[in-house]
Amino acid sequence: MKKQGKRIAESRFLVGGITAAALLATVLSGCGKSETEKPAASSSPAPKQSEAAKTSEPPMEINWMLRTNVSALPENSYGQKYIEEKFNVKLKVTSIGYDDYQQKQKILLSSGTVPDVFYAATPADLKKFQSMGILAEVPMKSIEQHAPGIFAGINKYAASSWYIPNVEGKNYGLPTYYYSGQFASRAVWRTDLLKKAGIDKIPDTLEELEAAFAALKKIGVTGMTSRGNSEFAAFLQIFGAHGVMPTQWELKSGKAVNGATQPEAKQALTLLADWYKKGYIDPEFVTGKDTQQKVLDGKVAMFDYVGADTFPSWVEAQKKANPDAKIEMAPPPQGPGGRSTWAWGLTGNSWVFGKQLEKQPEKMNKILQIFDKLQNDEELYRGMFWGVQGTHWDYIDPAKGVEGGLKYLPPYNDGAERDKLGMDGSYANLFVQQPNPAIADKYYDQALLKVQREYNYPRVGLFGKADAVPDAGKYWPDMMKLKVETYAKIVNGTLPVSAFDDFVKQWNDLGGTVLEKNANELYQQLKIDK
Template identity: 50%
Template sequence: MKKRLGIGRGIVGLTLTAMVALAGCSAGSTKSPAATAGTGTGAPAQTAEPVLEFNWMNVPGMIQENSYGHKWMESKFNIKLKPVYPIASGDFAQKQQVQLAAGDVPDVMFVLDPGNLNKYASQGLLAEIPLDMIAKYAPRTKANLDKQAPQGWYYTNISGKNFGVPTFYFTGQFNTKQVWRTDLLKKAGIDQVPKTIDEITQAFAALKKIGVYGMSSNGQSYYNAFHSTFGAYGVMPTQWLVKDGKVVNGAVQPEAKEALGKLAEWYKAGYIDPDFLTGKDIVAKFSTGKIALIDFADAASLDESNPNSLINVVRKNDPSAAISYAPLPEGPRGQSGGWAWGTAGNIWAFGKQLEKDPEKMQKALQILDALQNDEQAWLPLAWGEKGKHWDYKDPAKEVAGGLKHVEPYVDNAKLQAEGIVDISTGTTFWGAQANLDIVGKYYNQFALDNYKLYNKPVWDLFGKSDILPSSGKYWGDLVKLKTETYARIIIGEQPLSSFDDFVKQWNERGGSQLEKEANETYSSMKR
């Protein structure tokens, strides 16, 4: 997974498919969402405050100028926003860096990851945002981050100073799913979905007899390759974890070597598809019955109402096919777990110029606090206007029955043009990444039930592994070293004993320095 946008990070590809009351927003409001959100842009805020102008660099997306969301923001918060131009996700990081390097520093900007934040701060482009200021002007955001996503403060901490406001990441609390072709298991004489490493080994042996590989994975992924197998041995490469009172990296632990030994055994026995090295065509092979297990499926895999869901893709090839979610495998010591990203997502940062404009800094914090914690402020940017962009699935049940987009806004591109982003992606424009309680209330119940099924998430101590001061210098090389070495051990190109040489190389190439910084960072944040 590349630097994340707060987007659901399990599988992207298995389905061919993120309080201070302001201008009438009240945390204690008893009105229904329709009563407040259904008024479109709403009446202009009645306030004697001056209209402040913001250069607000948004979450990447193809938002159009003078969109519904743009106008709603201006009316709701009595501000003026400079024109917003669309930036595609793939171009965002580069365009942001070019813009800032040219001296065009937004007042408020969405930053993808701690590495970029560190770079901008070191260049003197960002305002420090003291935590006590966030607690004063965005008190609900501060309190909810402390409770729901405390690792986010690692993202924004640079040398003991805070340079941003982390976002919430709702689906980061869930690991990706394991999915079996249960029809293939039955064909091989296996009546129960395997639950342990030993049971999986037996199932793989039986599947081989009918010409089916047991599993594949994305060998090009530094984090996702065979993640559940490593979880069965109590470790998650390349996450930082506390072990025996010390912060260490999972990639170089003896438990990782133990898991690699099992994977090498499976590969040698012919249980793992050799094409795992590329990570290509996994869905195609699963759907045509060439492999029986995928360990990084998503929560919509079994959604029969979605024509692009995994179950429907499989049934296009075989109408009688059956698939099932499965528990993460238990290892020899009863351990299990799967990769999850944690509940902090990205960062909102402020341009250096706001240090000299406390009024704008305070206003920006108040806006973020409302959009992230006031349901009636968040809903219009997350879903839009009732009757135009969305409606209740069951009017009698209202929110409890779920919301649905209406034509033509079932098309996410049209939503983005309006300045709205489908919350199932985890991100919304202008900072409306609501806390977990609000998002959970509106999240698709079918997907949410499946997310919760067999959920044993394992996330990095810091949320993101590359938050350390020297990550920009060493992390890319270390990830490449890990990915290549693990693959060579699994396919037998290198013996399992070469893991010890890998640990030595890891430490020499910056791993020791990062471990030192990891312990220093952890200790400083605990105080």
């Protein structure tokens, strides 16, 4: 499920009648204060100083912009002081809440306030900043030399991440991981309804799925529902069974193409249109609303987009709605193209560096080293992501140590309290983003990790993110609107399946031809296909 460092959907910002100057003043008022001011009384206790930080050299000053989950980070937060004392630096922190981050960040950067290091929240943002001339190039050799753990980890777990900061063959950022992006969604079934319809097991193929839907219809239950208003989640498992994932870029005969326009997508739409006509699909699928409630109420037997981490909440909700009902997870169905479902993959976004650092290579190298250590040194990771044992966290079973799992201690079991420290969760951090997946695996809830890996059939796009392609920001919104509307109309019979061919032409005219050309040029620059 798509969720990077924030427990809500996507950023939004309304300027209204506020002038840019007034807004800039508002942003700056929430940024880091003067170094000469005393820490607030509520500041977190400083972490124990490391030997590496004990030096006679004056601390290096770094201007660091980060995105927080809720609001501005308190001055001298735990995370800030941890970095300062472990690495002999002095941070001047600019923090902006998640909802406002992209818009307020653009205002600051346009005003000439360019931090040494800041987070580019989307591929389009990074490319925009590069076109403004405010980003420093980050040579791959520098990353390999000064952040060898990250360099090796990205190559091992998320090589497509290198496409994100790539602009015309040059690298302009340090890629991040998206740990939970490796886990694909599941289907949830009301298996008690299947049994009532005479079906003894969860359908495993498209043919079994259709037979089950026919049996369910006889007892007055609709077969499935989906998020028909989503650019990627609409019937994603049915498309996966046909070997395609609409809007993802993929390689075909060595050429980058978009799944939304492929013949396999038309085949999947043909089947879905037939199922809809037969009454197997929720007639309100196009709204994407009340999907869970329809399953809980027994009106619909299957929903195809639930994360393993949220499934327990479905079970609890079902117990309250109907204690006699039974709900289970299942893998995506097998079809002519195999079995798979959408996954974002481990590719994250990027930390980027102000243009001024091209003349201060020692500062860039220092920042790279900080990121590398915090992501790959287990002790430093634990201190940065979890905090102080006995204060912020403790072992669930002291005898087992890490293997038995860690738990946050009150009040830090509340994410809002961790936000104030500059932390977030076991595999996310406001200053760092996410650690090496090997470390995240070790500290992730092991019972949940086992469930996450069961029935996991991820299908990840060529570039990790579809909008990593140059100029995507210019064309993508209109193309996605066309895709969502046309696919929904084909499924519900408003348009015939033959309208798919007209859709492909419209897609290409809206920007598909340009983006496919750009996608192939991008692929040729790095030729990474994993």
